[in-house]
Amino acid sequence: MKPAKFDYVSPSTVDAAIEALVASNGEGKVLAGGQSLLPLLNFRMARPAVLVDLNGIEGLSYIENRGDRIAIGALTRHCDLEHSALIASKLPVMSAAMRHVAHLAIRNRGTIGGSLSHADPAAELPMLAAFYEAAITVQGPEGRRTIAPEEFFVDALTNCLEPEEIVVEIEFPIMEQDGWAFEEVARRFGDFALASIAISIRRGASGLEAARVAVMGVADTPLRLRQAERELVAMRIDEGTPDRFSGIIASQVSPNGDIHGSAEYRKHLLAQLAKRALRTALAMKD
Numbered sequence: 001m002k003p004a005k006f007d008y009v010s011p012s013t014v015d016a017a018i019e020a021l022v023a024s025n026g027e028g029k030v031l032a033g034g035q036s037l038l039p040l041l042n043f044r045m046a047r048p049a050v051l052v053d054l055n056g057i058e059g060l061s062y063i064e065n066r067g068d069r070i071a072i073g074a075l076t077r078h079c080d081l082e083h084s085a086l087i088a089s090k091l092p093v094m095s096a097a098m099r100h101v102a103h104l105a106i107r108n109r110g111t112i113g114g115s116l117s118h119a120d121p122a123a124e125l126p127m128l129a130a131f132y133e134a135a136i137t138v139q140g141p142e143g144r145r146t147i148a149p150e151e152f153f154v155d156a157l158t159n160c161l162e163p164e165e166i167v168v169e170i171e172f173p174i175m176e177q178d179g180w181a182f183e184e185v186a187r188r189f190g191d192f193a194l195a196s197i198a199i200s201i202r203r204g205a206s207g208l209e210a211a212r213v214a215v216m217g218v219a220d221t222p223l224r225l226r227q228a229e230r231e232l233v234a235m236r237i238d239e240g241t242p243d244r245f246s247g248i249i250a251s252q253v254s255p256n257g258d259i260h261g262s263a264e265y266r267k268h269l270l271a272q273l274a275k276r277a278l279r280t281a282l283a284m285k286d
Contacts, residue, residue: 117167
């Protein structure tokens with residue numbers, strides 16, 4: 001199929017892109033990598049009056065070390081994150097997760113801003129935003145504002161952006177950690193995840209001092225499991241800890257079933273991934 005008719009705008013600045021969206025009266029769509037939008041256009045599931053192409057805007061693709069955080073421009077490609085030595089050093093969970101994103105062709109074109117805005121609950125980057133407590137900066141007619149992931153992701157394929165707003169930058173805090181892991185299962189390599197979990201731990205004198213846990217594929221948005229984090233920190237660390245943690249994770253998610261797997265299967269799968277991930281994180285040396 002071919003897209004329905006639309007006007008095409010290729011602005012050279014963010015301000016010009018926002019002006020084009022304002023002029024569209026809510027009928028405009030933003031084009032970044034296009035890996036999600038173009039199929040929707042071809043199947044006429046999206047019928048914008050105006051397509052605003054951001055790819056001509058300079059200065060929106062970068063990965064910067066800002067001391068206690070890493071700043072990433074919205075047009076940064078998945079492959080840039082995958083192969084960045086800075087990401088591997090400072091945000092290792094992100095580096096590991098990027099190898100699971102779709103296929104090479106999609107990683108070469110897809111952007112971090114586009115993935116976050118698409119808000120697919122089975123996509124890696126939205127979960128990473130929740131895991132790292134990223135600060136998502138967007139720009140609109142009234143200027144810039146920063147949004148937390150819990151507010152940004154509203155529902156499956158739904159974000160909190162106003163029609164005239166564009167994601168321009170995402171900042172990821174650099175966490176102190178002694179161990180971490182990322183685990184994911186998909187039906188085939190490159191498919192969306194059936195379930196996935198990210199874990200980070202920091203050891204203290206008598207056990208764990210801090211933990212971070214996020215999951216995806218088991219809800220309509222990515223989830224940060226704060227209660228599971230607290231229970232993990234309170235645990236005695238021994239050979240049975242991964243099994244107990246697995247049960248905690250299973251008790252704190254309520255996935256929906258679909259054609260790819262039942263709710264019970266997704267819960268069981270996530271519990272097994274949690275066990276494996278914690279074993280990996282605990283096995284890492286200081």
